[in-house]
Amino acid sequence: MYDYTDFDAAFVRERVAQFSAQVxxxxxxxxxxxxxxxxxxxxxxxxxxxxYMLRIAVPYGTLNPRQMRQLAMIAETWDRGYGHFTTRQNIQFNWPKLPDVPKILSALADVGMHSIQTSGNTIRNVTADHFAGAAADEIEDPRPVAELLRQWSTDHPEFQFLPRKFKIAVTGSPNDRAVTRAHDIGLRMIRNDRGEPGFEVIVGGGLGRTPMIGPVIRDFLPKADLLPYCEAIVATYNMLGRRDNKFKARIKITVFENGLDKFRALVEERFQALRPQFGGADQALLAEIERAFAPPDYVQKPLAPYHAALTDPVFRAWADTNLSPHKNPDYAVVSISLKAHGETPGNASAAQMRLMADLAETYGHSELRVSHEQNIILPHVHRADLPALHAALKPAGLATANIGLISDIIACPGMDYCTLATARAIPVAQEIAQRFDALKLEHEIGPMKIKISGCINACGHHHVGHIGILGLDRAGVENYQITLGGDGTEDAVLGDKTGPGFAYDEVTDAVERIVRAYLEMRHDPSETFLATYRRLGPAPFKSALYQEADANAA
Amino acid sequence: MSRKFTPKVVTANALLEGDVVYLTADNRWSRVHSEAELIEDEAIAELRLLDASARDSEVVGPYLAEARPGPNGPEPVHFREAFRARGPSNYPHGKQETQNV
Incomplete structure (x- = not known):
């Protein structure tokens, strides 16, 4: 695990002192x-x-047990006993009081955490694949690069007043679990013809009111050029980006309005000037960081307890959905669902946080991750320990077997908390999850990503949901627009709008009509919703969605 | 033609707790929507908002929110104001904890 340097620690402490005085x-x-x-x-x-709401950075989604316990302590001492994990791998506390905030920041500093650059027109928390360092399909752990970017971007004097906020995501695997194509800069690790690792660089992706799938600005960027190239992109944007109109200030608009070719030419020019200035210091630092991200000391022990537990249908169901392949075949990546049916997506109580911290220590080489899909990951668990882990998670409401299924819904806080929201998102997610749980259909439906945003800013990533739901205010009434066929992976696609929106109490029925249409039209259970949608197009789904609605209205 | 003025209350968030507050006729900040002063006149509403804005050390972000008379005092009109007056829907936190809302 990477530990912050004395320089970082002193910087965070100084900031806490400054902000305490400001409060x-x-x-x-x-x-x-x-x-x-x-x-x-x-x-x-x-x-x-x-x-008030305090947003705390979880750099590249990585937490250690001590940090998780501190978050639990903060939740209990100064908040309402829970925390909300977000789509940017951060955690938010929804009820801090202003006079307590300096104490919270000080408690965070005690475990090397902070809230710096979690707001404002700066480079925000760098996000990464939540399976980083563990996934079987990974080329390299993307976190050293993410940490290098974090150090470079933190308090970077040139980039404290960008035209607008700036989000970077990194994945070390060709299979994109970090939604890189919907970020201001997306970095997807690939190998070139000579087998060397480098990055496909994506620029100007983003969701929000003008959703765009980011175009590739560089097919292959050698790893060593990453920092000067990213600096060239941000510097070009800083000069060229619009400051006259907040809605046109993100880099996606800069790239779109200037054209990718012009933008690329300016970036390359800047890059050529910047590259010599780095002089290899960044690579020396990266090498140092990489040592801190060394893989854990894997243990070897018989797998018998795991194989024996597979005869238990409850464990089996959980293993089928919540485990992902680890680069060490004796290990698994465990996703702990924060989506128990009817609960708030992404929320964990202080008791749950402590339990996850304990279990990470006992079974998971002391590593925890926050996923952008609002779940917690134990990236390194020996398969022999999975039955005991599952048994410990169960009584705490943390063993829901639904990762990647219809109830594993992303939902932003929506109008239950957020001042920007135009409608609620959380209760919509709760009702959909409960409906499909009651119908006992969720495992039959198979892979399904529902993503819900409570306004067009799209914190809930609705554009890239297989079923996306956007809550709007239509003449003083909550109204929900549905999109279909979105995809947030390396083949990212924005969903298609279906048509008129639905009232708050009609959304779950609408989703059920779409899902039932899919179940009828799929070739067989191996054809996923997304594959079926791509094969048939929107028409049959729209007709299922609206004809029946019309029939009900008639 | 300008739109007909609809009744308003002055609302803001308390500086220390962030809790939603309403300006009363006797210049207190109440935590309860029904205790707010319902302002029927546009010019008075603007003046009351100016008064509220001057109380920067007590509240944050005062604005005029639409309201209508009810049996126990002013009631919110828009659903956003109804949520502000009640609290979130996923937990019984906020005003609904201590008030019958």
């Missing part, structure tokens, strides 16, 4: 809200509908 001055009236707002946002503190 004190806001409370005693020396600072107005206008003056204080940018300061609090620099430290991840938002004001939401009912309370």
């Amino acid at each position: 004190a001055r806001r409370i005693d009236g020396s600072l107005t809200e206008e003056e204080f707002r940018p300061l609090r946002l620099m430290n991840g503190l938002y004001l939401q509908l009912h309370a």
Whole structure:
């Protein structure tokens, strides 16, 4: 596990001290809200509908047990006993009080965590494949590169006032689990003809009000050129990006309006100038970081307990959905579902956090990950330990066997918390999950990604959901628009809008009509929803969605 | 033609807790929607909002929200204001914990 350097630790402490003084001055009236707002946002503190919200960075989604326990302590001491894991691999607390925030930040600093650059027009938390360092299909662990990017982007003087926020995602595997094509910069590790690892560089992807699948700006970037090339992209954007219109300020618009060729030419020019300036210092640092991300000391022991447990149908169902192939065949990557049917997607109680921390220590080489799909990952678990792990997760409500299924829904906080939201997202997710659980259809349906956003900013990634749901305010009433066929993988596609939206209490029925149409039309159970949709196109799904709705209305 | 003015309340979030508050007729910040002053006149509404904006050390982001008279005092009109007056729907947190809302 990478430990922050003394330099990092001192920087975080200094920031806590500064912000503590700023909070004190806001409370005693020396600072107005206008003056204080940018300061609090620099430290991840938002004001939401009912309370403040503190967003804490979890760099590339990696946590150790001590950090997870500290989050539990914070949840219990200064919040409402739970935390919300987000689609950017961060954690948010929904109920902190302003005078307590310095204490929370200080407690975070004790375990090398902070809220720096979780808001504002800066380079945000760098996200990565949540199976990093473990996945069987991985070329290299992407986290050293993500850590290098984090160090480079943190407090980078040139990039503190970009035209708009800037998000980078990295995957070390050709199979993209980090939605790289929907990021300002996406980095997908591939090998060139000579077998050397490098990156396919994607620029100007993004969801939000103008969703775009990012085009490839460089087919193959040697690993050694990563930092100067990323700096060239951000510097070009910083000069060229629009500051006159907030809605046109993201890099996706800059690339779109200038054209990829022009943008690329400017980046390459800048890159040629920057590359010599790095002088290899970045590579020396990267080599040092890579040593800190060495794989764990894998153990060897008989697999008999695992094979014996497979006769238990409950364990078997969980193993079928919640385990992914590990590069060590005796090991598995375990996804702990934070999507128990009817619960809030991505939420974990303090008790659950502590249990996951304990289990990571006992069975998982002390590593935890936050996934952008709002689940927790134990990346390294020996298969012999899986039955004991499953048994320990079960009583805590953490053994739901639904990863990748219809109830494993991404939902943003929506209008239950967020000031930007135009409709609720959480209760829609809760009802859909409960419906399909009651119907006992979820395993028959198979792979299905439902993603729900409570406004067009698309924190819930609805555009890339197989079924995407977008909550809007239509004349003072919540209304939900459905998109179909979206995909967030390396073959990323934006979903197609189906047509008129649905009322809050019609959404679950609408989803059920789509799903039943799929079950009828698929060739056989091996043809997934997405494959069936791609084969047949939107028409039969739309007709199932609307004809029946019309029939009900008539 | 300008739109007909609809009744409003002045609402904001409390500086320390972030909780939703409403300006009362006697210039208190109440946590309860029904205690808000229902303002029927546009010019008065603008003035009351100015008053509220000057109280920067007590509240954050005051604005005028649509409301209508109810049996126990003003009620929210838009669903966003109804959620603000109640709390989130996934947990019984916020105002619904202590009030019968």
